[in-house]
Amino acid sequence: xxxxAASPNHLQLTRDGQLRHFLTLDGxxxxxxxxxxxxxxxxxxxxxxTIKKVPLLRGRTVVNLFFESSTRTRSTFELAAKRLSADxxxxxxxxxxxxxxxxxxDTLLNLEAMASDMFVVRHAQSGAPHFIAESVTPGVAxxxxxxxxxxxxxxxxxxxLTIRQHKGAFExxxxxxxxxxxxxxxxxxxxxxxxxxxxDQIRVIGPGTLLPNDVESLGCTVEYDMTRGMxxxxxxxxxxxxxxxxxxxxxPSEREFYRLYGLSQEKLALAHPECIVMHPGPINRGVEIExxxxxxxxxxxxxxxxxxxxxxxxxxxxAMGGQxxxxxxxxxxxxxxxxx
Amino acid sequence: MSGNExxxxxxxKIIGGRLLNGHGGETENRALLVRNGRIAGEGAAAVNAxxxxxxxxxxCVIAPxxxxxxxxxxxxxxxxKGNIVSETRxxxxxxxxxxxxxxxxxxxxxxxxxxxxxxxxxxxxxxxRVFPVGAVTRGLEGEMLSDMEGLSAAGxxxxxxGSRGVRxxxxxxxxxAYAQTFGLTVMFRPENQSLAADGYAHDGLVTARxxxxxxxxVAETASVMEMLLxxxxxxxxxxxxxxxxxxxxxxxxxxxxxxxxxxxDVAMHQLVFTEDALAGFDSRFHLRPPLRSExxxxxxxxxxxxxxxxxxxxxxxxxxxxxxxxxxPATEPGLSSVESVLSLGLMLVQRGELKxxxxxxxxxxxxxxxIGRTATISNNDVADLCVFDPAAxxxxxxxxxxxxxxxxxxxxxxxxxxxxxxxVEGQAAWAGA
Numbered sequence: 195x196x197x198x199a200a201s202p203n204h205l206q207l208t209r210d211g212q213l214r215h216f217l218t219l220d221g222x223x224x225x226x227x228x229x230x231x232x233x234x235x236x237x238x239x240x241x242x243x244t245i246k247k248v249p250l251l252r253g254r255t256v257v258n259l260f261f262e263s264s265t266r267t268r269s270t271f272e273l274a275a276k277r278l279s280a281d282x283x284x285x286x287x288x289x290x291x292x293x294x295x296x297x298x299x300d301t302l303l304n305l306e307a308m309a310s311d312m313f314v315v316r317h318a319q320s321g322a323p324h325f326i327a328e329s330v331t332p333g334v335a336x337x338x339x340x341x342x343x344x345x346x347x348x349x350x351x352x353x354x355l356t357i358r359q360h361k362g363a364f365e366x367x368x369x370x371x372x373x374x375x376x377x378x379x380x381x382x383x384x385x386x387x388x389x390x391x392x393x394d395q396i397r398v399i400g401p402g403t404l405l406p407n408d409v410e411s412l413g414c415t416v417e418y419d420m421t422r423g424m425x426x427x428x429x430x431x432x433x434x435x436x437x438x439x440x441x442x443x444x445x446p447s448e449r450e451f452y453r454l455y456g457l458s459q460e461k462l463a464l465a466h467p468e469c470i471v472m473h474p475g476p477i478n479r480g481v482e483i484e485x486x487x488x489x490x491x492x493x494x495x496x497x498x499x500x501x502x503x504x505x506x507x508x509x510x511x512x513a514m515g516g517q518x519x520x521x522x523x524x525x526x527x528x529x530x531x532x533x534x
Numbered sequence: 535m536s537g538n539e540x541x542x543x544x545x546x547k548i549i550g551g552r553l554l555n556g557h558g559g560e561t562e563n564r565a566l567l568v569r570n571g572r573i574a575g576e577g578a579a580a581v582n583a584x585x586x587x588x589x590x591x592x593x594c595v596i597a598p599x600x601x602x603x604x605x606x607x608x609x610x611x612x613x614x615k616g617n618i619v620s621e622t623r624x625x626x627x628x629x630x631x632x633x634x635x636x637x638x639x640x641x642x643x644x645x646x647x648x649x650x651x652x653x654x655x656x657x658x659x660x661x662x663r664v665f666p667v668g669a670v671t672r673g674l675e676g677e678m679l680s681d682m683e684g685l686s687a688a689g690x691x692x693x694x695x696g697s698r699g700v701r702x703x704x705x706x707x708x709x710x711a712y713a714q715t716f717g718l719t720v721m722f723r724p725e726n727q728s729l730a731a732d733g734y735a736h737d738g739l740v741t742a743r744x745x746x747x748x749x750x751x752v753a754e755t756a757s758v759m760e761m762l763l764x765x766x767x768x769x770x771x772x773x774x775x776x777x778x779x780x781x782x783x784x785x786x787x788x789x790x791x792x793x794x795x796x797x798x799d800v801a802m803h804q805l806v807f808t809e810d811a812l813a814g815f816d817s818r819f820h821l822r823p824p825l826r827s828e829x830x831x832x833x834x835x836x837x838x839x840x841x842x843x844x845x846x847x848x849x850x851x852x853x854x855x856x857x858x859x860x861x862x863p864a865t866e867p868g869l870s871s872v873e874s875v876l877s878l879g880l881m882l883v884q885r886g887e888l889k890x891x892x893x894x895x896x897x898x899x900x901x902x903x904x905i906g907r908t909a910t911i912s913n914n915d916v917a918d919l920c921v922f923d924p925a926a927x928x929x930x931x932x933x934x935x936x937x938x939x940x941x942x943x944x945x946x947x948x949x950x951x952x953x954x955x956x957x958v959e960g961q962a963a964w965a966g967a
Contacts, residue, residue, distance in 0.1 A: 205814075220743070297856065297859075297860065298860055298861065298864075299856075299859050299860070317861065319861040319862070319863045319864055320744055320745045320746050320815075320861070320862065320863060321744065321746075321815035321861050321862040321863070322861035324814070324815045324861075325815065325817075325860065325861045325862070329859075341745075341861075342745055342746075342863065343745030343746070343747075344744050344745035344746075345745070379745055382743065382745055406741065406742040406748075407737045407738060407741070407742060407748060407750070408738055408739050408742045409742055411739045411742055411743070412742055412743060
């Protein structure tokens with residue numbers, strides 16, 4: 195029996211299917227994902243202007259709630275909010291309230307009292323944004339900026355935008371994700387997005403200790419041998435390897451990992467000649483990727499960063515729009531009830 | 535009896551309904567006479583007997599009172615999560631007449647003094663029988679043996695190590711050898727802690743998708759195998775508690791066929807729910823052991839039906855609301871389940887997955903025999919009874935639950951099975967509408 199738990203859709207979509215939170219890609223259909231990509235495309239132009247602002251979130255307050263530190267993700271979220279004309283408050287909670295013993299629920303109550311409209315949440319625990327979305331006052335949008343090993347939906351969507359820019363469409367694409375899949379929220383969201391958008395093959399490549407049990411159930415095939423896995427690839431996505439993986443006996447050494455799963459020019463040569471190389475960053479040169487590849491002509495790593503701002507603008511404006519539409523609908527219903 | 539209210543009258547006649555014993559044999563109840571705390575007659579012999587009060591059980595099942603081998607009363611030491619008054623009343627409402635109280639209290643029940651404290655508290659405040667389970671190691675630390683014989687003499691019905699297990703196999707072997715000397719039963723939840731590590735969910739489909747930290751099945755099965763081998767060697771009477779894996783059932787069946795004295799139980803929620811319950815990060819279903827796959831659930835049910843699993847337990851573990859109000863990994867494991875056990879069981883009966891008599895056996899004769907007691911309804915037996923209406927419905931919510939914890943497995947939905955009357959030694963421990 196399935197428990198009476200709220201499905202992600204129930205939580206993140208309005209009754210007529212608009213985004214009101216952005217927690218996970220689970221349950222979001224191809225149309226909505228394509229909508230996000232198209233909206234982001236329209237924001238790319240904003241970044242190329244001298245005055246890089248549109249007034250969509252004017253007068254709104256966006257709080258960046260980072261329970262886990264991050265430079266790149268937080269700054270692109272901040273830039274995205276500012277380009278939408280929102281007021282932005284950055285809170286690095288990893289070093290503040292929670293370390294004084296305040297519970298997450300209490301922290302939230304205090305922040306809500308500041309009348310914010312949107313929380314961008316990064317948290318070390320899987321499911322934290324779900325928990326926050328279930329506990330906040332209606333009207334506040336929650337954007338997941340990465341939770342534990344669960345999901346990093348804006349990262350996956352900016353990767354999809356980058357792929358679409360370079361490959362035009364997803365049909366027929368052969369994509370591989372290489373490295374530490376087990377600990378990667380990015381990989382989980384990417385596999386989901388690629389499946390929904392219609393990629394032809396999704397391979398995960400890594401040693402058994404870094405692949406989750408039942409990983410195939412996510413909609414991918416497993417390949418232990420990278421030289422075989424690289425064959426005919428259109429897109430190769432490298433994941434960051436954390437140093438602490440050596441300590442938990444998941445890997446023998448960085449050197450062995452690089453030899454077997456690092457992306458070198460020789461290995462890249464096995465892929466399709468127009469294969470693009472991606473990495474969510476920050477990269478470990480010489481651990482998962484050779485410098486010559488990271489800086490080479492097939493690398494689109496810096497495009498990913500640029501696209502990150504556009505995707506975040508798209509998701510923030512869409513979720514805010516969903517919240518406003520929902521509030522208006524409720525007001526209309528109340529008025530109608532009042533008149534009747 | 536008018537209005538069906540029952541007080542501590544010396545004699546009570548229950549008329550109507552069906553009598554159901556765990557060993558089988560369902561009969562129409564013409565009359566069941568309870569006098570001085572014992573069954574004083576049934577059927578034709580009781581129909582014309584005079585009684586101070588009469589209870590009409592039409593439409594109800596009259597079963598022996600349920601016996602719970604795994605229940606946390608949270609007293610002493612955890613008053614914010616529950617206490618003997620609240621949790622034993624909740625148990626009575628669930629149809630239980632006997633609960634075995636976990637040693638995981640504060641202080642730990644590893645001395646006669648704490649055992650007496652629990653028993654005295656229950657004597658004054660509990661409407662049901664409370665049998666403490668003593669700690670098998672001091673402070674549940676898994677390092678030094680507790681005064682097992684003394685604990686047993688003080689009233690502990692078995693010895694275990696709560697949720698903490700005994701990590702060191704050499705000490706586990708000595709626990710068993712020492713308990714065997716005095717003919718005591720040891721009760722363990724099998725879990726290899728180095729394999730379980732920091733996990734909190736079944737290592738499977740849902741953990742792969744949601745990025746939760748998994749506890750692999752082998753964390754349980756490796757421990758079951760180790761304990762079965764140690765029990766075989768030491769000859770101790772071993773009870774394996776709160777199973778979650780289908781493979782464990784197979785291994786236990788095999789050990790029994792080789793003559794090893796092993797019994798087992800499963801929590802009711804393991805028979806009803808699977809890993810899917812965590813799909814929305816619902817912290818109520820953060821459980822230890824975790825809810826596993828559908829194949830495991832089916833194998834556990836088969837284990838109950840075939841009698842490899844002797845008992846169904848509540849694994850009642852009430853919490854204050856703060857313990858569950860956080861992102862899933864940061865919450866505490868456990869459900870407030872003792873009031874819902876019968877209802878979940880009846881859901882399985884309705885779906886044809888379990889027979890009513892198998893459910894009653896798992897809640898009465900099965901667990902009673904593990905602790906060396908009986909739970910039947912026949913002449914001169916102690917009148918521990920549960921009268922429930924399987925066709926009536928109730929709804930568990932924050933207001934209707936008696937337990938101090940409000941994290942019941944099914945909330946705000948109609949549940950089948952209402953306990954009308956729980957009798958402990960002929961006295962009403964619970965009399966519902």
